[in-house]
Amino acid sequence: MENHDLxxxxxxxxxxxxxxHEESFVSKYIFSMDHKTxxxxxxITAVIMAFIAxxxxxxxxxxxxWPGEKFWIMNFLLGDKWAPGGVLDAGMYMQLVTIHGxxxxxxxxxxxxxxxxxxxxxxxxxxxxxxxxxxxxxLSYWFFFLSSVFMLMGFMVxxxxxxxxxxxxxxxxxxxxxxxxxxxGMTLWLVSMSFFIVSSLLGGLNYITTVINLRTKGMSMTRxxxxxxxxxxxxxxxxxxxxxLFSAALLLIFDRSFGTSFYLSDIYIGGQALEQTGGxxxxxxxxxxxxxxxxxxxxxxxxxxLTSEIISVNARKPIFGYRAxxxxxxxxxxxxxxxxxHHMFITGMNPFLGSVFVFxxxxxxxxxxxxxxxxxxxxxxxxxxxxxxxxxxxxxxxxFISGGLTGIILADSALDIPIxxxxxxxxxxxxxxxxxxxxxxxxxxxxWFPKMFLRHMNKKLGYIHFWGTFVAAYGVFFPMHFLGLxxxxxxxxxxxxxxxxxxxxxxNIIMTSFAILGGLxxxxxxxxxxxxxxxxxxxxxxxxGSNTLEWTTPMANIHGNWPGALPVVxxxxxDYSKPGKEADFVPQTVPLADGEVDGGGH
Amino acid sequence: xxKFLIYVAIIxxxxxxxxxxxxxxxxxGLKGNKPxxxxxxxxxxxGRIMLTFLVVFFLFVIxxxxxxxxxxxxxxxxxxxxxxxxxFNFNMAILFIVFTLTHILLFYFAYKYYGRDNNRATYFPHSxxxxxxxxxxxxIVLAVIIIFGLxxxxxxxxxxxxxxxxxxxxxxxxxxTARYAGADxxxxxxxxxxxxDENALGMDxxxxxxxxxxxxxxxxxxxxxxxxEFKLNAxxxxxxxxxxxxxxxxxxxxxxxxxxxxxxxxxxxxxxxxPYVIELMKGINEARAKRGEKPEEFxxxxxxxxxxxxxxxxxxxxxxxxxxxxxxxxxxxxxPFFAKK
Numbered sequence: 001m002e003n004h005d006l007x008x009x010x011x012x013x014x015x016x017x018x019x020x021h022e023e024s025f026v027s028k029y030i031f032s033m034d035h036k037t038x039x040x041x042x043x044i045t046a047v048i049m050a051f052i053a054x055x056x057x058x059x060x061x062x063x064x065x066w067p068g069e070k071f072w073i074m075n076f077l078l079g080d081k082w083a084p085g086g087v088l089d090a091g092m093y094m095q096l097v098t099i100h101g102x103x104x105x106x107x108x109x110x111x112x113x114x115x116x117x118x119x120x121x122x123x124x125x126x127x128x129x130x131x132x133x134x135x136x137x138x139l140s141y142w143f144f145f146l147s148s149v150f151m152l153m154g155f156m157v158x159x160x161x162x163x164x165x166x167x168x169x170x171x172x173x174x175x176x177x178x179x180x181x182x183x184x185g186m187t188l189w190l191v192s193m194s195f196f197i198v199s200s201l202l203g204g205l206n207y208i209t210t211v212i213n214l215r216t217k218g219m220s221m222t223r224x225x226x227x228x229x230x231x232x233x234x235x236x237x238x239x240x241x242x243x244x245l246f247s248a249a250l251l252l253i254f255d256r257s258f259g260t261s262f263y264l265s266d267i268y269i270g271g272q273a274l275e276q277t278g279g280x281x282x283x284x285x286x287x288x289x290x291x292x293x294x295x296x297x298x299x300x301x302x303x304x305x306l307t308s309e310i311i312s313v314n315a316r317k318p319i320f321g322y323r324a325x326x327x328x329x330x331x332x333x334x335x336x337x338x339x340x341x342h343h344m345f346i347t348g349m350n351p352f353l354g355s356v357f358v359f360x361x362x363x364x365x366x367x368x369x370x371x372x373x374x375x376x377x378x379x380x381x382x383x384x385x386x387x388x389x390x391x392x393x394x395x396x397x398x399x400f401i402s403g404g405l406t407g408i409i410l411a412d413s414a415l416d417i418p419i420x421x422x423x424x425x426x427x428x429x430x431x432x433x434x435x436x437x438x439x440x441x442x443x444x445x446x447x448w449f450p451k452m453f454l455r456h457m458n459k460k461l462g463y464i465h466f467w468g469t470f471v472a473a474y475g476v477f478f479p480m481h482f483l484g485l486x487x488x489x490x491x492x493x494x495x496x497x498x499x500x501x502x503x504x505x506x507x508n509i510i511m512t513s514f515a516i517l518g519g520l521x522x523x524x525x526x527x528x529x530x531x532x533x534x535x536x537x538x539x540x541x542x543x544x545g546s547n548t549l550e551w552t553t554p555m556a557n558i559h560g561n562w563p564g565a566l567p568v569v570x571x572x573x574x575d576y577s578k579p580g581k582e583a584d585f586v587p588q589t590v591p592l593a594d595g596e597v598d599g600g601g602h
Numbered sequence: 603x604x605k606f607l608i609y610v611a612i613i614x615x616x617x618x619x620x621x622x623x624x625x626x627x628x629x630x631g632l633k634g635n636k637p638x639x640x641x642x643x644x645x646x647x648x649g650r651i652m653l654t655f656l657v658v659f660f661l662f663v664i665x666x667x668x669x670x671x672x673x674x675x676x677x678x679x680x681x682x683x684x685x686x687x688x689x690f691n692f693n694m695a696i697l698f699i700v701f702t703l704t705h706i707l708l709f710y711f712a713y714k715y716y717g718r719d720n721n722r723a724t725y726f727p728h729s730x731x732x733x734x735x736x737x738x739x740x741x742i743v744l745a746v747i748i749i750f751g752l753x754x755x756x757x758x759x760x761x762x763x764x765x766x767x768x769x770x771x772x773x774x775x776x777x778x779t780a781r782y783a784g785a786d787x788x789x790x791x792x793x794x795x796x797x798x799d800e801n802a803l804g805m806d807x808x809x810x811x812x813x814x815x816x817x818x819x820x821x822x823x824x825x826x827x828x829x830x831e832f833k834l835n836a837x838x839x840x841x842x843x844x845x846x847x848x849x850x851x852x853x854x855x856x857x858x859x860x861x862x863x864x865x866x867x868x869x870x871x872x873x874x875x876x877p878y879v880i881e882l883m884k885g886i887n888e889a890r891a892k893r894g895e896k897p898e899e900f901x902x903x904x905x906x907x908x909x910x911x912x913x914x915x916x917x918x919x920x921x922x923x924x925x926x927x928x929x930x931x932x933x934x935x936x937x938p939f940f941a942k943k
Binding site for chain 1: 610617625638645659666671674693694700705707716718721722723726727740744748754756795804842850855857888890893907908911912918
């Protein structure tokens, strides 16, 4: 019924286009309701934001490797107030660390990753003309855009951007007296985050509705590509957890501006005892991490979904254990809601409650391990085609394992005590979540670039980009573990205040050098990305020999995706190198032969 | 240091120019060639790099372990810390085995099965047996990890014994204050509304329990072999009392009192004579000499480990662990806070 209506609508629209042949620039490229355009808007915004956040990270890495040294670039970028004479100011260091984290976690790896690929692939891969609501989808992007703008605006106000860390724990973030970054910058952070939550909800509701209602004929849930499963569960996680962050932010706004005491109690600051009593900052931590932990799976699941697809297509093999993969996505999604307390082992939480969180957290390791082993088995006896996307996907499997393993240490409440909030944690989550998700996102960009921009990216630049990035990434984050094991806390402006850290300066120099190398590698990507968008060689219809539906659409961005009737699905998406078939792939639209079993049966 | 920076900058600039040239080269050839078609040559090349990466990566890991492990914290100086160090090493050994095996498989397969033009992949969509194996084995290993972990956790978080020495650690932007409970081993009441410049902890003069309380700054002393119970408070934002040498940490939260207890096992003097610490301090003092700073002796430190403002990086207090006799001598030389007036 739904499909029929949409079909009729699209047909009508196509008809219209034949006659008028024009859509205004504004409705086509700016306030577009087409999922493909919105996806490109998300991607380009995210690439720009990621680049800004990366430059921030290089600035504070310079300070950590050469504390107090003068850098022309600091003064050039940050001005005399924040980098007098080229020496990074401590307040600005805090701002950079905070905004780097916020942009990467929310704007790039949540908004950017889900926004780009859920929008692009959900309608394409399930065989729908567009999202359930194009209008909400458009709003979702523009709220995201506003949110990005507000986040950066912090750097334009006199007291600077928010600087209490990306988790913005009160009372530090609630009291303007506590630090400069808790003044106007913090208000902007909260405004930005409120817009972001709206964007995320509009997007998420759309993704869920679309996957449930708009699948084409034959596309049962067990014939969905794993990308869609990942986006679907991600959207559910987002819809259930982001409102909790909103409530946390709202109470924080009340505490900041209206004199309430949700998070404040018994505080003496700036020479006076505050009136507020009875609140608890721990309440904020619970609310924040109730979002915050599902959030890391909101980041990593889409990346794993993209990787599943890319590894299968390029190994020319079915993804190993399709149903186990779905099961592990669901298990991870469910468990992600009952583990948030592992961020709070040393807040004075009841030790028994801590034990429960240890148990649930370590349970997540099981579905994660299943996923990792299944990826490795998919490579076994494959015929691996090394597109740049495939390299990034294999890179993700590596970082997902090496970062995930240290998570087992951190999930163990007893072991967490001495390494909590040290750089060991920073190394852990950058590898397992940051790197994995970025590698997965880049894999997706290389793989679906021909679908998004109808052209190919340059493979050699892609190879250079991957190997340079991969080496630099491990070069930055592997040695970082040892800083944590030396007892070095995170978010320290300089390590030179304590003699006990003086011998760690060489590690910091190594890390910063790799960070600069990694930054340069992204210039290669930026060039390749924007150059290929306009000048890359035109792509054929199904360049990677894929089974999924997006490659059955013509190589043109037409409204409604398929010019004629919607495709009908007859099989699961992973029939690669199936015995008895001539080609090494069988698209989902090919009917089953007599006696052929679907879904990986022989 | 500047020299080294310039050195790095030059190398990186050369790299950058090299790549830029390459970028332009490739860009000019972009249209004529088929820069997007993946050939068997590309597959072989990347397959070989995968194998090379495996080797280089493990060399890097080994080099990291060899050069950086000696820079990490010395042996634990508390009773429960020994358990934690053992548990950490035990877990790390398991994880390192998993890390090694999975990475060898991943990168070796990535090399071995690089795409050949006349090859066809094996259709192997699932195997219940294999999947069962790698669900059950991790589950068993994790069960072991959980059991050992929770056993340690329960021991550490159990209530402190009644005769533990009570010390309050008070955090504010950006320093620490320690307060000893005195002869009655009970802290006097305090209230944030009583805070003045002089009475930084807001101690209540009317409470008799507080009459013998002693307040110290910059450094505090604790006796070896005696259990110490810390009561933690913060004045305005969350801080975290982090004593890495004792493998101890607990947040200090405004509006509530958190607790933490441990038994120190090694005095400061003993630790200074430990061969590992001597090596460690040699490295530290070499680095200090390069910066033109005077050498330092080893000390246990209390740090802040929760972002608390711009000077979060410099919130320190020295901890001296000494024999009970020395401790008592030191303590009796301190005057109770309210007696000072």
